[in-house]
Amino acid sequence: MTDHAHGDHATDSTEKTVTNRTMDVVVALAFMGLAAVVMSDSWRIGARWASDGPEAGYFPFYVGLLMFIASAGTLATALFTKHPDLGNFVDRSQLKSVMQVLVPTCIYVGLIFVLGIYLASAIFIAFFMWWLGKYPIAKIIPVSIGVPLMLFMMFEVWFLVPLPKGPLETALGY
Amino acid sequence: MEALSSLIGGFSVLADPMNIVYMFVGITLGVLIGVLPGLGGANGVAILLPLTFSMTPVSAIIMLSSIYWGALFGGAITSILFNIPGEPWSVATTFDGHPMAQKGKAGEALTGAFTGSFIGAFFAVLLITFLAPVIAKFALQFGPAEFFAVYLLTFCSFVGMGKEPPFKVIAAMMLGFALAAVGIDTVTGQLRMTFGSVELLRGFDFLVAVIGLFGVGEILLTMEEGLAFKGKSASINARVVFQTWAKLPKYWVGCLRSAIVGCWMGVTPGGATPASFMSYGLAKKFSKNGRNFGKGELEGVVMPEVAAHAAGTSALLPMLTLGIPGSPTAAVLLGGLLIWGLQPGPLLFVEQKDFVWGLIASIYLGNIAGLIVVLTTVPIFAAILRIPFSVIAPIILVICAVGAYTVHNAGLDIAVMLIFGVIGYLFKKLNYPLAPLVLALVLGDMAESSFRQAMLVSQGNLSIFWSNPLVGSIVTLALVMLFWPIIGAVMQRLRPGGEKPAAAE
Numbered sequence: 001m002t003d004h005a006h007g008d009h010a011t012d013s014t015e016k017t018v019t020n021r022t023m024d025v026v027v028a029l030a031f032m033g034l035a036a037v038v039m040s041d042s043w044r045i046g047a048r049w050a051s052d053g054p055e056a057g058y059f060p061f062y063v064g065l066l067m068f069i070a071s072a073g074t075l076a077t078a079l080f081t082k083h084p085d086l087g088n089f090v091d092r093s094q095l096k097s098v099m100q101v102l103v104p105t106c107i108y109v110g111l112i113f114v115l116g117i118y119l120a121s122a123i124f125i126a127f128f129m130w131w132l133g134k135y136p137i138a139k140i141i142p143v144s145i146g147v148p149l150m151l152f153m154m155f156e157v158w159f160l161v162p163l164p165k166g167p168l169e170t171a172l173g174y
Numbered sequence: 175m176e177a178l179s180s181l182i183g184g185f186s187v188l189a190d191p192m193n194i195v196y197m198f199v200g201i202t203l204g205v206l207i208g209v210l211p212g213l214g215g216a217n218g219v220a221i222l223l224p225l226t227f228s229m230t231p232v233s234a235i236i237m238l239s240s241i242y243w244g245a246l247f248g249g250a251i252t253s254i255l256f257n258i259p260g261e262p263w264s265v266a267t268t269f270d271g272h273p274m275a276q277k278g279k280a281g282e283a284l285t286g287a288f289t290g291s292f293i294g295a296f297f298a299v300l301l302i303t304f305l306a307p308v309i310a311k312f313a314l315q316f317g318p319a320e321f322f323a324v325y326l327l328t329f330c331s332f333v334g335m336g337k338e339p340p341f342k343v344i345a346a347m348m349l350g351f352a353l354a355a356v357g358i359d360t361v362t363g364q365l366r367m368t369f370g371s372v373e374l375l376r377g378f379d380f381l382v383a384v385i386g387l388f389g390v391g392e393i394l395l396t397m398e399e400g401l402a403f404k405g406k407s408a409s410i411n412a413r414v415v416f417q418t419w420a421k422l423p424k425y426w427v428g429c430l431r432s433a434i435v436g437c438w439m440g441v442t443p444g445g446a447t448p449a450s451f452m453s454y455g456l457a458k459k460f461s462k463n464g465r466n467f468g469k470g471e472l473e474g475v476v477m478p479e480v481a482a483h484a485a486g487t488s489a490l491l492p493m494l495t496l497g498i499p500g501s502p503t504a505a506v507l508l509g510g511l512l513i514w515g516l517q518p519g520p521l522l523f524v525e526q527k528d529f530v531w532g533l534i535a536s537i538y539l540g541n542i543a544g545l546i547v548v549l550t551t552v553p554i555f556a557a558i559l560r561i562p563f564s565v566i567a568p569i570i571l572v573i574c575a576v577g578a579y580t581v582h583n584a585g586l587d588i589a590v591m592l593i594f595g596v597i598g599y600l601f602k603k604l605n606y607p608l609a610p611l612v613l614a615l616v617l618g619d620m621a622e623s624s625f626r627q628a629m630l631v632s633q634g635n636l637s638i639f640w641s642n643p644l645v646g647s648i649v650t651l652a653l654v655m656l657f658w659p660i661i662g663a664v665m666q667r668l669r670p671g672g673e674k675p676a677a678a679e
Contacts, residue, residue: 020604027604031345038352041367054629056364059622060355067348073341089603094398101397102596105390105571109588117576125568133564147569151576159225161580 015092020085024078031071038064100132116166118148177304184531187232188539196229196237197536201544202551204244209252209555211396211563213570215245215486215503216612217389220381221577223510231514232529236536238510239490242503243295243540246446246486247548250287250479251555255280263446263482266454270467270474281414283475288548289422290429290476294483295541297433298440302491303534306523309495313520318627319638321496323648325621327655328498331442332610334658339605346601347610353378354618361626373586380615381509381581384502386591387608389574391598393567410552418472425473428457432477436484440500441492446485453481487537493518494530498617502609505616 039047042057042064049058078084090098104127111120126144129135155161188194207218219238226234249264254271267287274283316324329347336343356367357377368374422429432453439449457477458467467474489500490507497519499505511518516526523530548555578591601608632638640646654661 023600024604027600027606028345031349034349034352038355038367041369045364045366049634054626054634056359056362056366059625060352060366063348063351063355067345067352070341070344070348074339074345077339077341090398094400097397097400098394098599101394101567101571105592105595108571109575109592112575112579112588113585117572117579121572121575124572125565128568129565133562135564143565143569147572151572154225155576155580159228161224161227162583163576163579164585 016088017092017095018089020087020089021078023089024085025075028071028075028078032068032075035064035068035071038067104128104131112164114166116169117163118152119166119168121148121151177307180307180527180531181303181535183527184533184535185539187528187532188236188535190233193233193236193532193536194539196233197240197540197543198547200237200240201244201247201540201547204241204246205248205251205544205548205551205555206244206558207241208245208248209559210566210570211252211258211392213573214249214388214392215242216501216506217385217387217574217577218245219503219506219510220384220581221389221573223381223506223513224577224580226510227513231511231516232532234510234514235507235529235533236540238507239533239536240540240543242486242507243537243544244547245503246295246483247288247291247544248555249482250291251284251548251552252559254283254287254475255556256559263450263486264478265447266450266478266482267475269454269478270469270471273468273470274472274475277470279470281410282418282472283470284410284552285415285418285549286422286472286475287479288545289419290432290479291483292541292545293429294433294436294480294485295487295537297430297480298437298484298487298491299534299537299541301437301488302494302537306491306495306530306534309491310520310523313496314524316520318624318631319641320645320648322621322624322628323639323645323652324496324498325617325624327648327652328442328492328617329610329614329621330652330656332607332613334655335439335442335448336607336610337448338607340659342604342606343610346606346608347614350611350614351618351621353383354380354615355622360619360623376582376584378590378615379581379587380612381506382578382587382591383594383615384506384612385574385578386594387598387601387612388502389577390571390592390595391602391608393570394595394599395602396563397567410549415549421472422476425476428461428473428477429480431456431460432480433484436481437488439481440485440488442500446482446489446501449485450478450482454478487541490533490537494522494533495520497620499613502612505613509616 039061042061045057046055047057047061048055104124108120108124111123114120115123122144125147126140129140129143151163155163203222204215204218207213207215219241222238222241226237229237246263250267250271252258253264253267254275257268257272271283271287274280332347333340333343352367354377356374358364358375359366365375435453435456436446436449439452440446454474454477457473458464461467461471461473463471463473486501486503489504491500493499493504493508497508497517499508508518516522516529574591575588578587579585581587598608600606601611628638632641638645639649
């Protein structure tokens with residue numbers, strides 16, 4: 001996601017990623033793209049005025065249209081303003097911190113589908129404490145096993161709400 | 175005094191000891207949620223909602239609304255002791271609260287904040303008690319055109335009163351409407367924007383969106399700030415409490431002003447956050463000690479809390495009477511009502527008297543209980559905050575994942591939650607508001623069907639929105655709100671050197 005075209009060399013170059021303006025433009029364009037999808041699908045199912053009132057696509061079509069116009073406005077403001085916001089969107093070190101949470105969380109969500117939520121949670125918490133917190137094993141084990149166990153008691157036993165389970169729970173007879 | 179007798183009836187609903195237990199459990203959970211980063215009123219209630227499906231609606235709403243009160247109280251603890259607002263509406267509390275804590279007056283600041291919260295909530299619940307039945311009776315005569323007009327006013331107020339750029343407010347709101355439209359059209363049964371996917375048939379549930387936007391998004395933001403909890407220690411004893419209470423009566427004018435600001439911002443969907451800032455600004459302007467604001471003035475702690483709590487509580491007024499929530503958390507509570515098979519709106523006051531008045535009575539008791547709980551347990555919650563982020567963050571993410579899953583027992587919702595989390599992070603960074611997105615997602619279907627019903631009645635003639643004085647004035651007011659950014663700019667140009675017009679008027 002680096003972008004050197006809008007380089008503002010006043011800021012510390014090692015922390016530079018993209019400017020706020022670039023992100024504003026990117027998000028506005030994404031909005032406009034989404035709005036186009038909404039409008040085209042609504043037009044497909046009928047967005048006009050039938051004899052019995054508005055068709056199914058009527059309301060979403062205008063929602064899409066408004067989204068398109070508003071985002072075009074944001075885009076124009078970002079591009080043609082006299083005082084563009086060239087501040088750094090996110091520092092490189094900050095982005096690293098965010099990714100340190102986001103990437104493991106994505107893997108965790110993937111693991112839920114394979115291992116069930118309890119085992120995946122235990123692994124996720126243990127990994128986090130070991131990797132970012134640098135905790136000794138003696139502290140990691142009780143927390144990473146205790147939390148999923150408490151969730152299990154609360155959901156499966158007390159409130160009778162089933163959560164996704166994997167091979168481990170099946171082996172234990174659940 | 176019909177309202178009073180109904181209220182007494184409401185208190186009798188609370189006589190069930192289990193309801194009192196749920197209330198205390200709710201308050202304690204709420205304070206915990208308010209204290210922890212990434213968990214707040216809206217997503218906290220959303221996560222716990224599935225756990226209440228087996229309760230009676232009255233017990234469930236008492237517990238969930240108590241969580242909300244607890245979260246409102248809890249935000250102040252982190253603001254004062256750690257200079258970290260646990261909730262957006264407690265940002266203004268940090269301005270004077272943390273300096274007070276640094277001076278060793280943490281106990282005084284906390285007492286002031288909690289008592290301020292209590293005063294604000296009490297004022298707002300009085301308003302609900304006496305105004306709600308009147309509004310509900312009035313709203314019974316509403317047709318689809320009137321309801322659509324009120325929806326329109328709600329959404330236009332976001333544009334007129336939001337701090338964010340109007341284009342971004344509209345874009346975020348429309349995203350909410352578009353997501354709400356995904357799935358089966360409720361009127362014709364046609365599939366909309368499913369693109370042949372079975373998973374999209376269900377549409378997007380706003381509870382999942384709320385958990386992602388406010389929960390995961392907040393964790394990502396907190397991570398970016400790389401915050402290390404370095405807090406002041408807290409001790410509250412009875413002497414400090416009474417000393418602080420003795421100082422409060424002289425602030426009564428300010429409290430009244432803040433409560434009015436809060437109620438106004440809560441009923442119109444301005445929300446607790448702008449209310450707290452506005453109240454802080456007004457107090458700074460009018461107070462004799464205005465110059466000392468920011469250096470640790472008790473008044474600067476009390477005023478934003480009064481307004482935030484008044485706004486948070488009065489947000490329930492339009493939810494109960496019209497079925498239109500004034501804040502994202504009220505929207506989640508409304509979602510709960512729908513799940514329990516209760517249709518929010520004016521009829522609720524006729525058909526579900528026990529439920530409505532039980533809820534209103536529980537607001538009174540819940541805030542008293544909340545005040546007692548927070549005053550006695552602050553040290554415990556402050557200790558929880560000392561748990562490092564590398565332990566708390568994964569636990570909160572696990573809780574969010576569980577919450578997203580239990581809404582529909584759908585694994586894919588966990589992935590959807592994660593996507594909303596990234597969207598929430600981007601939106602916060604780029605100054606897109608989240609509240610209109612959530613409210614549009616909740617109300618999208620209802621707003622659309624009232625619009626289409628109105629169109630069926632008038633056979634496609636838009637003049638139905640000006641067909642009688644009531645609907646006409648609401649629609650006109652809505653349009654004024656919508657174009658307020660332009661009107662305000664023009665008025666400012668016409669008055670050279672004139673002050674910026676106050677946003678609330």
